[in-house]
Amino acid sequence: MKEIILNRLSSAIPNVQLEFSEYKNELTLQIAKKDVVEVCKLLKNDTELKFIHCEDVTAIDWAKRKNRFTVVYHLFSLKNKFRLVVKADVDESDCNIDSVSSIWRAANWHEREVYDMYGINFNNHPDLRRMYMPEEFEHYPLRKDFPLLGIPGSLALPKK
């Protein structure tokens, strides 16, 4: 699978950075932030790859690293019975990445959740609102600097 993905992607997209790694039979593909939409579109639409099932979109907060966040996409190909993990680094100073919800509609809510929990903005997202927390909430709960006990007074009481 690795060779097929590599061939398809590098022949279709010029100057694409691809970095493969494998851990416990799971193939991970690290790409640059700017290539996300193009790579994902190809992974979904290519007749041999057909990663039509977007299982999950999430992010990791590395706290002290230079590129603080990594956005992780879990894709599954029903045709090949194969899972691919796609990763792209996002820095805190430029905290945004292109949305893939135009490719898989399933990604819509997952991206809203990542936005809610990590504060990563998704460009061109059709409906970027907070998923779980109230709209007025100012913090991002799954960031490592958010305390486990919460911040007192950060959640407004409902209006009478």
Place this chain on the structure above:
Amino acid sequence: MEIVNRDEVHPKIIEALLKADTGLSIEDALENEMILNMGPQHPATHGVLRLVLRLDGETVIACVPELGYLHRGYEKMAENMSYYEFIPHTDRLDYLAPMCNNVAWVLAVEKLAGIEAPPRAQYIRMLVSELSRIASHLVAVGSMAMDVGALTVLLWTFREREKILDIWDIICGARFTNSYTRIGGVANDMQPEARSKVEWFINQFDENLEECEKLLNSNRIFIDRLEGVGVISGEDALDLGLTGPNLRGSGVDYDVRRYQPYLFYNEMDFKIPTYPEGDCLARYFIRIDEMRESAKIVKQILDKIPQGDVLTNQPKKVLPQKYEVYSKMEELIHDFMIVNFGINPPVGEIYHAVENPKGELGFYFVSKGEGHPWKCKIRSPSFNNLQAVSHLVKGYMVSDIVAIIGSIDPVMGEADK
């Protein structure tokens, strides 16, 4: 349900509601559109789901689901506790099938830490998963029928589910929040009484399920309210992230048990039922068929289950048995270390998915070699299934929403995490 003024709903929800692509053309559209609030405490929303609806007369033009009323921050909590400590919390995700969640969690941790449970434990896990699937589908079918007006079925399916809860009582001592599995095996062996109870249950189950079916399959009102309602094509369903019975009701045969077999599912003989219609009725039939298949799997497990240990002997990763902790020095030290500092799986990242009654439940771990995960993501099936609700209800009546939500069978404990 209440009609609300626009200034009573959060402006961003209104914006999303008006912006939503309706793709509908209504003949003789009424001049006055209405915004209706449904939930979060509406009984037909199966928990605390809130839907804000934009209506034209009685037709739904757009719908915006609002989640988060049961958000407990489990992912944050998981980052701050050891892998063992989180097992009881998995019960509270999909609280209609706690056993399945337990199994999913320990399988993911075992994959990360490189532990393998003994075969007997794996068979027991498979057994409890399938029984749990039956219990969950019984609730789904019963409450779905109740939502559209057939109250008797709920009582009958709950009677069956009660027997499964009794089995849980014998197997692990708890009826509802089981926390039965352990990393490296299960908490205790299945007793002969439990086995005979399972045998008894499976032998009488088909007949009782048929009885429930008789109440519904020829019930004109039930069929009329579900047939052709909430139709979704297989392509759309996959695109929107539906999994489990809801996806198979649209004709896609995606089932994690078949596509990426875990435990011993590749040795079992079972069918993946699919229906091409994609409406609420198809989703009902799928659940009935899946219960039959699960019963079939349980029978095979009872035939094949081997004797042996139910907890692997790997002292640095797996909690030793209690009688050994009390009598041996080494085991006492390991017990102390695991309880206090966790099992410290190697640095790495894994995603492991299992087929839950609601769909694909996945756990994604990032480990930095510490006792607690650096990151834990719960890919919950109900969350994804609910995403399709706004697509499903479009163009149908307000009264159909109840049937559609019932057929999707969301559990808010899992959708809100």
